[in-house]
Structures are given as structure tokens and as C-alpha cells.
Amino acid sequence: MKTTAVYFSPTGNTKKSVDAMARALDADYQAVDLTVAQGEDGQEFSVQMQFSGEDFVIFGMPVYGGRLPALAAKRLSGLYGEQTPCVLVVTYGNRHYDDALVELQDLCEAQGFVVKGAAALVGRHTYGEIQMDRPDTADLEADAAFVRKAVSGDGLHAPIPGNRPYQKQPMEKGQFAPLTSNACTGCGLCRKSCPAGAIGPDFQVDADRCISCFRCIRICPAGAKNMDTEGYRSF
Incomplete structure (x- = not known):
């Protein structure tokens, strides 16, 4: 099983958690950073990847206003699975993640991925001095334990919290x-x-x-x- 960490992480919080999970499964994991996807001319380019059922992918996104950043969601559109198992991660600044996690589920399942686990994790808030030290060492150890359990399990045992239709507009x-x-x-x-x-x-x-x-x-x-x-x- 080859592990790939896919993340959009402008300030590094999401990357820390996703990296901790990926390392727990595969020391030689592949990282796919969707944070910056423009060429030197400023034009957006698409990251295109195809995964098989033998792969395992960890998707990580921050929560902006209760949704995934519109830019981040768009950049997932070039990644395809073939019944590829995955874990979903959203990070938020301790207010609430609202519909972001279920939105990530919808996007990934539409692209051919099978969700084995999902986590909403607290990290440093973008604005102000809130949760400055998160994720901390204990958080990252818990992240690693979670993904080990998810990869060995038989899938989701409860619906992912969230609303369909989503209650807020994405942050453009x-x-x-x-x-x-x-x-x-x-x-x-x-x-x-x-x-x-x-x-x-x-x-x-x-x-x-x-x-x-x-x-x-x-x-x-x-x-x-x-x-x-x-x-x-x-x-």
C-alpha cells in the first residue's frame, strides 16, 4: 500500500496533521501540496493524478467560514481514485467546522475515493492568537493513532456530521x-x-x-x- 498525503495548507497547520498521519503509515509517503498552483505567469494550473485501489490517500483541508476554501475544493478536481481508500481531515480554529467535513466527503467520493475515516482537528486559528500551540505533540500522536485505526477498519460506522445542502456559501x-x-x-x-x-x-x-x-x-x-x-x- 502506497500512502499519499494531499493537502491545502496556507499556514501549515493542516500539513502538520496530515503529515503525522501519513508518516504513521508509510515513512516514504508521497506529498501532494495543492496550496500554490500557479505558474510564474500567475496562471492557475491543474494537478492531475490517478490513484488505484492499492493506494491510500489522506486528504487535508482547512475550514474557512464553515466550508472548504473554494480555491482548495477546485484543486481537488484533478485527483481521481478507483475505489481508493482514504481518510478525510479538516482543521479549524476551535469555533466549528460546520459542513466542511461532509463537503470534503462529497468531493472525494465523487472522484472515486472510498472514505475509511474522517476527522475534524483543532489547529491555530488564522485570525488572532487563538490555539497558538495547536496541533501540539499530543495532537499529532492522536492523529497517528487515528489513521492506524482507520486504515485497519472496515469504513465509517456513523454518518459524517454536516448538512446537505450546505448551510453556508463557500468563501470565494x-x-x-x-x-x-x-x-x-x-x-x-x-x-x-x-x-x-x-x-x-x-x-x-x-x-x-x-x-x-x-x-x-x-x-x-x-x-x-x-x-x-x-x-x-x-x-
Whole structure:
């Protein structure tokens, strides 16, 4: 059995949990990162993969406003299974995951995957200083134990929580677009790492494309990306 970890993880929380699960099954697991899927020209490209019944796939996505990020859901469309067993993971900042997990189930089953287990995991919230140390060591150990149990089991024993139809609209664009201060050195890391391709040649963020993942804030070596606005502070 070959294990593959598939994730969309702008700030790394989802990746940590999915990686812990994949390592528990296969030290040589394959990682498929859907976080950044644009070429140097800024154009979106599709990741195309076909899995067999001998594979095992772990899908990981964050929860944005009770749904999967629309951009992330779209990037799953090129991955196909043939009755391929999988585990589903969504990560959220300790409010609620709402319909995100059942949405991921619907997407994966439509692509030919068979769900063996599903987990909603707490991680650091994108906004503010909430659950700053999550996932911690105990979380990751629990993740590994869960996936071992799932892979050896006979499938789901209870319906995945969620509503059909989903109760909220998917988040096409974010509520907050980071600012860029004069501390910017023009290194370009934010631009090439933006999941939405929302950062232009001047390193300013396009609010119409930004999904408010705050990846640029987390990775900027100069601390130039920020949300120093009254609207964000009062959120």
C-alpha cells in the first residue's frame, strides 16, 4: 500500500496533521501540496493524478467560514481514485467546522475515493492568537493513532456530521486583505507563495483575489505584511 498525503495548507497547520498521519503509515509517503498552483505567469494550473485501489490517500483541508476554501475544493478536481481508500481531515480554529467535513466527503467520493475515516482537528486559528500551540505533540500522536485505526477498519460506522445542502456559501474571497508596510524588502517570497496569486509585482495584495489565509503574514521575513487596521482589530 502506497500512502499519499494531499493537502491545502496556507499556514501549515493542516500539513502538520496530515503529515503525522501519513508518516504513521508509510515513512516514504508521497506529498501532494495543492496550496500554490500557479505558474510564474500567475496562471492557475491543474494537478492531475490517478490513484488505484492499492493506494491510500489522506486528504487535508482547512475550514474557512464553515466550508472548504473554494480555491482548495477546485484543486481537488484533478485527483481521481478507483475505489481508493482514504481518510478525510479538516482543521479549524476551535469555533466549528460546520459542513466542511461532509463537503470534503462529497468531493472525494465523487472522484472515486472510498472514505475509511474522517476527522475534524483543532489547529491555530488564522485570525488572532487563538490555539497558538495547536496541533501540539499530543495532537499529532492522536492523529497517528487515528489513521492506524482507520486504515485497519472496515469504513465509517456513523454518518459524517454536516448538512446537505450546505448551510453556508463557500468563501470565494476573504474578508481581510493584508497590508504591506515600508519594511518590505521586495524579496518576492509572499508573491510566489500566495495560494490565490493575489500579490502583484509591487507586492501589494489584491483584495478582490485574496482569500485571507494570512500565509504572507506568517512567512514574511521582514514582518512587512500585517493587518494593522481598525476593522481587523475590532473583529
